[in-house]
Amino acid sequence: MHNKQMTAALSGLNRRDFLGAAGGLVVSVAGVGLPRATFAAMAVGSTKPALAADELDSWVAILPDGRVEAYYGKVDLGQSLEVAIGQIVAEELDVAYAKVRVVMGNTANSMNQGGASSALGIQAGAKPLRNAAAEARRILLDLAAHKLDVPVGRLSVNDGVVSVAGDASKTVSYAELMGGKFFNSKVEWNQKIGNPLEIKVQAKVKSPQDYKVVGQSIARKDVAWKVFGTQGNIADVRVPGMLHARVIRTPVAGSVAEQVDLNSISHIPGARVVHEKNFLAVVADKEWDAVKAARDLKVTWSASTRPLPEFAKLHDHIRQAPTVKLDESESRGDVAGAFKTAARTVQAQYLWPFQSHASMGPASAVAHVKPDGVTLWTGTQKPHYARDGVANLLKVPADSVHAIWVLGPGSYGRNDAGDAAMDAAMLSKLTGRPVRVQGMRHDGTAWDPKAPASVHRARAAIDANGKITGYDFTSRAFSRATIESNESDPRDSLVGMEMGLPPKGGVTFGTPEESYGFANKRLAWEVIPDLIASASPMRTSHMRDPVGLQIQFASEQFIDELAYATGTDPVAFRIENAKEPRDQAVLQAAADKAGWQIRGNAPRDRTGAMLKGRGIAYARRAGTIVAVVAEIEVDRKTGRIWGRKFTVAHDCGLIVNPQGLRYTIEGALVQALSRTLFEEVQFAPDKVISVDWNTYPILSLKDAPEVVDVVLINHPQAPSTGAGEATCRVVPAAVANAFYDATGVRLRQAPMTPERVLAVLA
């Protein structure tokens, strides 16, 4: 610890705590030559310092009985993150995993680590917890050294019990040393919040070769309560005296409520209308009264300006709209020159639709706005940012808002949960009562922020030897985030816009992530304007693996086209051109596990009613590398595609929990398969047509794969990278490439519905 920090650690100390906790050491403080570490140990007290990133107590606590709490500023949405964080903390502290409880997403006791975000739960989110746990262990060993009167070097720890080498009589537990007290010890904070938040500590973290808990498959804690229903989720939060609310949003795109006929709900005595500027809702003591009132309320909506394109002309619109921004993320060599001298060129375009989060249940939230503060129960992925958003919406200090995260009905990005929280806060303010907001199905499907539609143009130059000499890939699309995913700015919320705030807007997209070493290569994106300026049902934001499916559906299908164009096996072509050894290993592992056969020039048997094919695709995502082999069946008569078998090879560095990782990959794969085959937001010029599961179909059990084989490639010496999203982006092209193998025809538009299949096979 630096002197400055040491002073800080001691200056906040309450004298009684100081003596009470470490009175026996006071004399030695005056002495010189005391090991530096002792100062930290001496600060131990019974008062918990205020929540701050540079306080060790804000990250980890030893409870009176020796159990451990870890305070995590992200949340687990059912993909084992809670377990993995617990494993990492248990590992560094040398306690049994069962002793650790991970406390998540409560703004009263955890720092803003950005919430669930970009599959960074371990990659970024575990870092402060790992360091804090190691630092806690270091201090505990200092305390033990004093208590047992031996040097720290002679101590070892087993499940929270410190013992002395060569003297079995001397032991002391964490509970005896520290239980129920607080470290009062500073750590070095990088002054950042959200994903980049990091802390530095004196302690050294363990080397991966010493891991005993990390790397084990440990079952999740949240499975049993979900299966037995012994705990609720966000939909089950009930506060005494609360009103039930339904927010009413226009079925007519871009219009506002001109007249509201209050008499139209007079037959529901318990219900009333809340109408403030363009924000319209009904509230009632009984939920059914709110539902009925929302159904029966007569509203005259302003005429639609028909702001959406014809559904069938969506991609023409994308091609023809003005460009708001062009970004050339990667450009090397002389791309234009390569095309001038090419022996031949290959080019293609790929189309992706708007897609909806369509969470399993529409979002709900409960807010209670009181004169002395606000309490918010929210299912958002990012409760700390939701707290900031509510504070900004209501114009109250952020520290007067307490956000409590409660697991939501699915999430996978910025779904409708963010708006539900803001709606509840506004309604509680306007009614003076605690308010529970829940959407109806159409709120979750028609009104969630969408994943953007896109057109992708790819072309390649090939020389006389069949070598790729030029590669040019451009995505042209709606922005991936016309509203930000983090919810801290009310300009990104529907109620904010309805109350008159100007939309903030965001202009960004992305490029393929791979390591293809083509000499002359350009990767670019172009973003076009939003369709509706404010409070739009077609506003875009992040949906699991934002723009990863769109981009890689195109880029990895195009790579496949190049393999065929150059007479190369699709696996071999990728391994030859992907320059990173880890990428090559992942491709090989997937091909080996799937029993990939090189087809050569032997023609496929395409005579039967059921066509079979296999295809491969691969991608990187923020350090993680995934390859997928899809084996599909195409019913020539009905046009139905069945993704029968998938083989995934997955490299995300050090694996913390293999079993949890497998389930995460499997879920990501099936969800991406649903988006590949079924999902498309339908609309007309004046309205969104996809409002429920009939108008926005997703994969059913009938369409589930028969086999998902997962090959986990562990790199203990490489830092863990994300696992929640990378698989998603590889699935669409793997299926499309298998479709080509099966049929000899390319289907370059998603979703690959029976209608489109029949059209290309005709």
Place this chain on the structure above:
Amino acid sequence: MSVTPFTVDGKKVKIDSDPQMPLLYALRDDLKMNNPKFGCGLAQCGACTVHLDGQAVRSCVLPVSAVKGKKVTTLAGLGTPEKPHPIQVAFVEEQVPQCGHCINGWIMTSAAYLKQNPQASDAQIREALQGLKCRCGTHVSILRAIKRAQTQMA
């Protein structure tokens, strides 16, 4: 308004409500039960499924007046951690739910289905349960769990 007496998980209850109010709101709002979930309100997803005299029904579209004098069983009545239904055991062993919002529907529907069709084939199960939704993509582990339960119930 009218009073509807019925039984929920073995307990007698009376709901004083609009007779057209769906059973789901009686269970969730009047009785403060958590397990039947609101997913769509349109009988399109199954999250609200309960057993009505042993049959799986979608409580989000069933008027409360229709259950007068009948026996309603919810997930909590199907099994408990101490006395679990084999389907629940299998769903825990296969670590099925991710967000978990759909899981009530899968367990209640498959429990009723397997009771009638204990020997159902993979294809029959896929067909019979295709009206349920899961957004997290846990379908493959759902199939594993149902097959595991079948062997335990055999």
